[in-house]
Amino acid sequence: MHSYSTDTTERIRITFFLAVVSVFLHIGFTKIISPTVVAKIGLPGLGISITVVFGILFALFDRWCWKWNIWRWLGLVQIPDINGQWQGYVKTSYDRLQNEYPLSITIEQNWCTFSMHSEAEQSKSYSFTGSILVREHEGKIIHYAYRCKPHMNADNDMTEHLGTTIMTVNGDVLEGEYFTSHGRANTGYIKLERTKRKAKN
DSSP states (O other): OEEOEESOSHHHHHHHHHHHHHHHHHHHIIIIIHHHHHHHHOOOOOOOOHHHHHHHHHHHHHHTGGGOHHHHHTTSOOSOOOOEEEEEEEEEGGGTTOOOEEEEEEEEEOSSEEEEEEEESSEEEEEEEEEEEEEETTEEEEEEEEEEEEOTTSOTTOOOEEEEEEEEEETTEEEEEEEEOTTTOOEEEEEEEEEESSSOO
16 A cells, blocks of 8 residues: 545644553553552562554554544544545547446555555556545545556557546545546546445455
8 A cells, every 4th residue: 555645634643642542551661561560469560651552543543443433523533534446437538528437446545655556458557646635625635657468368459557546435425536647548537435444255
């Protein structure tokens, strides 16, 4: 996965909150738990730094805890959870948007990183940078750049290329547009619905 940017300040606020909690946990451990272990078991005092405590808390929050609804209810987390498998279709300017082509995208997301892997009839693509914006007039927006590689049985004019996708998040529906570089120079429309909330089985 790769990092993604966002226009919300929640990462600053929550990182500060985790740092404060780390200080109190460190004090509690060094003043209460560690002396108790020494007194009852006779083991040497156990030492743990604030940095280690903070690292553990941040890793837990980044991987799992940020998804909890309580944070959204409190207004502390605004980044949408888009993890899962998405199925839908894409229309392309290559045929003047006349047809719908099947498209599936697997999204793996943590609080600070994500990855998009898509599979189409003739190609597959992987994201390498992106952002999630929550303060746009259109709603919550996903923007990512990707590298597309054709399958072995793809049409001869299908070449490896770069592109970018912009989609709005509406619950379990993603909808938006894509644009490709000079290697293809196409644009198109994408609509997807989430079929599973877990990216991997």
